[in-house]
Amino acid sequence: MSLRIVAVAAMDAAKLEAEVSSELGRVAPSRSLGSVDGLVALEWHLPGDEDEAARLRARLIDKGHPVDTAVLPADSGRKRLLISDMDSTIIGQECLDELADFAGLKAEVSAITERAMRGELDFEGALTTRVAMLKGLGLDALEQAYSERITLNPGARTLVETMKADGAETVLVSGGFTYFTSRVAAAAGFHTHRGNTLIDDGKTLTGEVGRPILGREAKLSALDEFAAARGIGRGDVIAMGDGANDLAMIKASGLGIAYHAKPVVAAEAHAAIEHTDLRAALFFQGYEAKEFVS
Known part of the structure; x- marks a missing residue:
């Protein structure tokens, strides 16, 4: 078995090569994947099995380099399906927390959100509790929260459009x-x-969530459903997220990426993005910078 190591960082190529090669036995990179907006990506190929891959991941993370890395089987390439979480992954916010701010309850709701994303609380129970706290909130707060608070994370549109241009769903x-x-x-x-669906009475939120609730297992089911519809296996899927309810789909996919994730998620993912942006997910698949679609 051979391994493919991809490293992405906001530094020049020579420095990136030096930092990563020092952890790989001074092996030179196999190729450059190019650079874009200050991000540089290099790729190495080394002999090794799954145990060696785990050791390399731990070593590269433990050294504290400001580098995002993926250690994957050498034949792990471009995926045919992207399935991604939204809050704190594709966007930089937690929508429910921002919505709660219009009810004067952001601190209380955010505290529950944080615990749920760490896996300390049952997701469904935490969700229904938070939504119940918003009973009576006017529907105009939804538009305010979206238009005034919600922003795409850097690289989100490039990730999606580049994979679409390459034929992925x-x-x-x-x-x-x-x-x-x-x-x-x-x-x-x-x-x-x-x-999920917020229930309203035409003017305000009722404090209820539509059933069934989409949580951890429903995300995994969605991965399998969309993969089956395209006639592909889990190995052809890239899944991304940050919270405990993303863990099942991240672990099941061919390339599971933890994005600025909670520790319970980062520990189980194939790769993590902590220092760069969502375009690293393209480099991890072997895309070159010149192929990116803005």
Whole structure:
């Protein structure tokens, strides 16, 4: 078995090569994947098995280099399906937390969100508790929260559009709400989206969530459903997220990426993005910078 190591960083190529090669036994990179907006990506090929891959991942992370790395089987390449979380992954915010700010409850709701994303609370229970706290909030707060607070994370649209141009399907799947997933999916360019539903009475939120609730297992089911529809296996899927409810789909996919993730997620992912942006997910698949679609 051979391994493919991809390193991405906001530094010049010579420095990146020196920092990573020092952890790989002074082996020179096999190729450069190019640079874009100050991000540089290099690729190495080394002999090794799954155990060696795990050791390399730990070594590269433990050294504290400001470098995002993926250690993958050498035959791991471009994926045919992108399935991604929304909150704190494709966008820089937690929509429910921002919505709660309009009810004067952001601190209380955010505290529950943080614990749920760390896996300390049951996702469904945490979701229904937070939504119940917003009972009576006017529907105009939804538009305010989206238009005033929600922003795409750097590289989000480039990731989606580049994979689409290469023939991949792109799906946004979220434990958040369809009011936001529909708008974020359109802004980032996703083919389709899934999320939970906020119940309202025509003027205000009722404090209820539509059933069934989309959580951890539903995200995994969505991965399998969309993969089957395209006639591909889990190995042809890239899945990304930051919270505990993303872990099942991240572990099941051929390339599972933890994006600025909670420790429980980062420990189980194939790769992590902590220092650069979402375009690293393209480099991890072997795309060259010159192929990126803005």
